[in-house]
Amino acid sequence: MANIFQTMKNVFTYKPEKGQAFELLEGSTEGVERENTPEAANLKPGSDTSDKTEGTSAEQTKDIPAEKNGKKVREKKTPLTVEEWNKQKNDEEASPDQTEEGLVSSDLSANLQKIKKEFGIPYNTDVMTRKFKIARKVNAFITYVDGMVDSTFVSDFVLRQLMEPRNFEEFFKEGNTENISDYINENVISVHEVGKMKDLNTIYFQILCGDTALFIDGAEMCLIISTRGYEKRSVEKPVTENVVMGSQEGFTENLRTNLTLVRKIIKNKNLITEMIKVGKTNQAYIGIMYMNGIVNQEVIKEVKRRLNSIDAAFVAGDGMVGQFIEDSPFMIFPQTLTTERPDRVASFLMEGKVAIISEGAPFAEVVPITFYHLLQTSEDSMVRWQYGSFLRIIRVFGIMVSAFLPAMYVALTLFHQEMIPTELLASIARSKEEVPFPTIVEIILLEISFELIREGGIRIPGVIGQTLGIIGALILGQAAVAAGLVSPILIIIVAVTGLGSFAIPNYPFGLSLRVVRFFFTFMAAILGFYGISLGLFLMACVACNIKSFGVPFFAPVAPKTKSAPDLVMRQPIWKQEERPDFLNPANRRKQSSNSRGWEHKKNGGKKQ
Amino acid sequence: MKRVICLLLLLSYMCILFTGCFDAQEVTEWAYVYSIGMEKGVTDKLRMTVQMPSMKGGKGGGSEGGQEQGNIETITIDCPSFYAGVNMINSFVSRQINYMHAKYLVFSESLAREGIDSYITAFIRGRQIRRQMNVIITKGSASDFLKAHSVAISSSLSKKQQNLMDQGSNTGFFSDVTYGDMLDEAKAPYGQPIAILAAINDEGKFKPGEGTGQLPFKTSGDYYAGDLARRGGSKAEFLGTAIFDGGKMVGELNGDETRILLMLRNQFHRAFYAVRDPKMPNKTITMDVRGQKNPNIKVRFEGDKPVIDAKVFLEGDVLAIQSTIDYESKELKPILENEFRKLIKEQMDKTIKKCQLVNSDVFRFGSFAAMHFPTIPEWEEYNWLKRFKDAQVNTEVDFRIRRTGTMLKSSELFSTEGKKGE
Known part of the structure; x- marks a missing residue:
């Protein structure tokens, strides 16, 4: 008995969580303007990968002009250059599981045996090995995955060059002490990217990625020749985030393409792409993109810590990545922003957010986000601010309608008939006259059939799918009314609700509202408006508790922080001078307070 | 263990939540009453009438539904009290009577003269009774009136009820005037x-055939x-006003007097007035008259006798001048204004006198008199409502013509008799 009471007490008492939740706290160096001094010293792996070697960052004191509180001298880490840091990173990645037997042997047949064993040749028909003689003299073979490489490229620029004896005249001259693999790398193969590798595990992975590995008899090195040429989709229009004004490019399934699409928009040396490998078995690369000098390093650290800690066999696409790294998996609202548009990613990066782009799905995840980002589209900033604000208001209305309209209808007709205008009430009553079901059954019946049409419309192939949505809804609705299953006014309610949910620009958010709607309808059916308010209160409490990478879900509003006037109402673009404060960006100012320089005649509109 | 307890708690919460369903009622389970009528009963104390629309529209609600909307069911029953009557009606109406959408509350004149205070103060406790109902006193039987009160030019009764009140x-x-207003005023010493006066017009006053155009015009x-x-x-x-003393009807005002009443109560919006042409008594001049600003009402006491100075401010546009006299001109405009002022003042004096005769301060002069009393008990002690009949009322009317319609100047007509006019 006491046990039961104890457990009950535990259910009701509040206990702060023990685990170290990530908080994005105000930093001392935050908001100091220094756009062009990348602070890369912080870029080291997160705490759980501390077994790796730490960055050798020499510490050096440096004066920072202190703004307010006197002439304090702060210690600051000297920034590493990106190349240095990349090198350091590569060394770290190469270091683990480096064993003696995992190295390339100087015996060609031994290498061949190992490759055959590892890739399961001849059972595995995808991996090809081709033996040949370099310049008719030296034995060698190449290995590649059929289909992943561009075969004409391999034939023309690898095999032909290697077999041609004239290319090796220099090498076979008297007194040449040069290593054959160095010679080939420097003189023979005219391919843009060739790497030398010793570690077999890395070589296997490179082969799997579509590179060609060249093994040469007597060399303890393997040349990895970049010959990737697998089939991929070209850049197309985004499917889920269509806009009228603005860019029409969408991401593809190819990571490289996606990174390039973003880089094309931000031509800045501070745009950093870090690669992290996740997925133990499928070994997918994930690109983390951010703007150095703008982004808060704490966020980067946290993103990397979370990504590095993913321990799963199969991670494909950013949707799965997002689920692994989000803060509160049991909350209904999305905590990462999924977008298909490179221009959106670029604008988020410029605000100081981090984009996570992965292979396999044409989407990128942006963190940290707030509720208000889910209402915005890239179109809002492309059109003039009056139109942008108008579109946002319509969208907010759509969200309201999508979440509350069926609930409102149920509450009104069941509990609050006095609030309905008399004539409308009469027509509702008249149209419901021959319907045998209670309102709640009617509305659930119709909502579910509408959801069915939506889901079915997506699965039905091609041309039929699009027409089915409209025809199905029309005919089904009409027939349901004629058969006396539902009242006609309900068709309007459900149709408007559907329209409202289509107006939500963010698909995951739209999905969450579709679920929430049923909750509200249920609450309305048992308690009327009081139930809706109760549900809303609960939902708001829960949503206020969500954090996306240390940023509260309703951030610039609750808690109140400074941000550019671009939440729901969008003010003119020249007024949006600052990056959101809740991100604690390294550089807070986005543009000068006088971004329309031409208006000031003194200096003739020249940049100051 | 924790899981089991959470489940149990959830279930018990559900039990509490589901109690909310007890008063959930579908719209088709109610019968919505649009008007409530009450008069003296024949076989019981009260004869109650409810008017409700027939819900026989059926599915579709399309073109066929539109015709059906005109179907109004009027049910009359003798019963001891209002709520008892509601129950009695449910012995033959399959749906629960719901009067939260009732718009008219109709009393017969004979009941009103006997006193309706016991009714209006009684059923306000009901949750479904709205204070926005209009209170109507009808001459003759309330049930006959409601039967006659059907839809003529529109197909929807509730819309007609609403629009008709807007015409006021x-x-x-x-x-x-609404039920809430009436209740407040009946309970106030100010x-x-x-109430609205209404009756069935049996067209008895109408004389068929072509007349001669009776003069002087009314x-x-x-x-x-x-x-x-x-x-x-x-x-x-609907025409005129029933005036009360407490809950008892003591008199009635006609249309003109009602306008005066509204002017003094600061509820007058606009009205068309046809006045005698000052220069050609056989012709009329019609004006669109609006209230200009709040009436200026002051109450003072000469000894124990209250003296009321009331001044109303009106303005208006000329709508029609039957003669061709140029009343738009600077010289003639004051003549017309004076004529109208005289007319209104005459009517105002007459109306106030009429109300003083039955000692009913429907103008709410009391609220201005109350300023002279430092405490409420003193004011209640003074008993203004009793002394209203002794009050001396000085009235004044201010009227200005603002616009003259789409014509700036009246001009003469020409006929075989030459220039006509002047």
Whole structure:
């Protein structure tokens, strides 16, 4: 008995969580303007990968002009250059599981045996090995995955060059002490990217990625020749985030393409792409993109810590990545922003957010986000601010309608008939006259059939799918009314609700509202408006508790922080001078307070 | 263990939540009453009438539904009290009577003269009773009136009820007084309640055939409800005001007097007035008259006798001048204004006298007199409502013509007799 009471007490008492939740706290160096001094010293792996070697960052004191509180001298880490840091990173990645037997042997047949064993040749028909003689003299073979490489490229620029004896005249001259693999790398193969590798595990992975590995008899090195040429989709229009004004490019399934699409928009040396490998078995690369000098390093650290800690066999696409790294998996609202548009990613990066782009799905995840980002589209900033604000208001209305309209209808007709205008009430009553079901059954019946049409419309192939949505809804609705299953006014309610949910620009958010709607309808059916308010209160409490990478879900509003006037109402673009404060960006100012320089005649509109 | 307890708690919460369903009722389980009528019963204390629309529209709600909307069911029953009657009606009406959408509360005149205070103060406790109902006193039987009050030009009864009340502010012939207003005024020592006067017009006043155009003409508001000489339209007629002393009806005002009443109560919006042409008594000049600003009412005491100075401010546009006299001109405009001022002052004095005769301060002069009393007990002690009849009332009317319509100047007509006019 006491046990039961104890457990009950535990259910009701509040206990702060023990685990170290990530908080994005105000930093001392935050908001100091220094756009062009990348602070890369912080870029080291997160705490759980501390077994790796730490960055050798020499510490050096440096004066920072202190703004307010006197002439304090702060210690600051000297920034590493990106190349240095990349090198350091590569060394770290190469270091683990480096064993003696995992190295390339100087015996060609031994290498061949190992490759055959590892890739399961001849059972595995995808991996090809081709033996040949370099310049008719030296034995060698190449290995590649059929289909992943561009075969004409391999034939023309690898095999032909290697077999041609004239290319090796220099090498076979008297007194040449040069290593054959160095010679080939420097003189023979005219391919843009060739790497030398010793570690077999890395070589296997490179082969799997579509590179060609060249093994040469007597060399303890393997040349990895970049010959990737697998089939991929070209850049197309985004499917889920269509806009009228603005860019029409969408991401593809190819990571490289996606990174390039973003880089094309931000031509800045501070745009950093870090690669992290996740997925133990499928070994997918994930690109983390951010703007150095703008982004808060704490966020980067946290993103990397979370990504590095993913321990799963199969991670494909950013949707799965997002689920692994989000803060509160049991909350209904999305905590990462999924977008298909490179221009959106670029604008988020410029605000100081981090984009996570992965292979396999044409989407990128942006963190940290707030509720208000889910209402915005890239179109809002492309059109003039009056139109942008108008579109946002319509969208907010759509969200309201999508979440509350069926609930409102149920509450009104069941509990609050006095609030309905008399004539409308009469027509509702008249149209419901021959319907045998209670309102709640009617509305659930119709909502579910509408959801069915939506889901079915997506699965039905091609041309039929699009027409089915409209025809199905029309005919089904009409027939349901004629058969006396539902009242006609309900068709309007459900149709408007559907329209409202289509107006939500963010698909995951739209999905969450579709679920929430049923909750509200249920609450309305048992308690009327009081139930809706109760549900809303609960939902708001829960949503206020969500954090996306240390940023509260309703951030610039609750808690109140400074941000550019671009939440729901969008003010003119020249007024949006600052990056959101809740991100604690390294550089807070986005543009000068006088971004329309031409208006000031003194200096003739020249940049100051 | 924790999981089990959470589940149990959830289930018990559900039990509490589901109690909310007990008063959930579908719209098809109610019968919505649009008007409630009450008069003296024949076989019981009260005869109650409810008017509700038939829900026989059926599915579709399309074109066929539109015709059906006109079907109004009027049910009359003798019963001891209102709520008892509601139950009695449910012995033959399959749906629960719901009067939260009732718009009219109709009392018969004989009941009102006997006193309706016991009714209006009684059923306000009901949750479904709305204070926005309009209170109507009808001459003759309330159930006959409601039967006659059917839809004529529109197909929807509730819309007709609403629109008709809005017309009150266009004509000033009746006030849109509500149940809540009446209740407040009946309970206040500052003034007396009023109600809308209505009656069935049986077209008895209408004389068929071509007449001769009777002169001198009557003013448009010189009628009580049911007296209009007319033919066609809905038989129910709203015109004039019933005035009360507490809960008892003591008199009635005609259309013109109602306009004056509204002017003094600061509820007058606009009305068309046909006045005698000062220079050609056989012709009329019609004006669109609006209230200009709040009436200026001051109450002072000469000894124990209250003296009331009331001044109303009106303005208006000229709508029609039958003669060709140029009343737009600077010289003639004051003549017309004076003529109208005289007319209104005359009517105002007459109306106030009439109300003083039955000692009913429906103008709410009491609220201005109360300023002279430092405490409420003293004010209640003074008993203004009793002393209203002794009050001396000085009235004044201010009227300005603002615009002259789409014509700046009246011009003469030409005929075989030459230039006509002047």
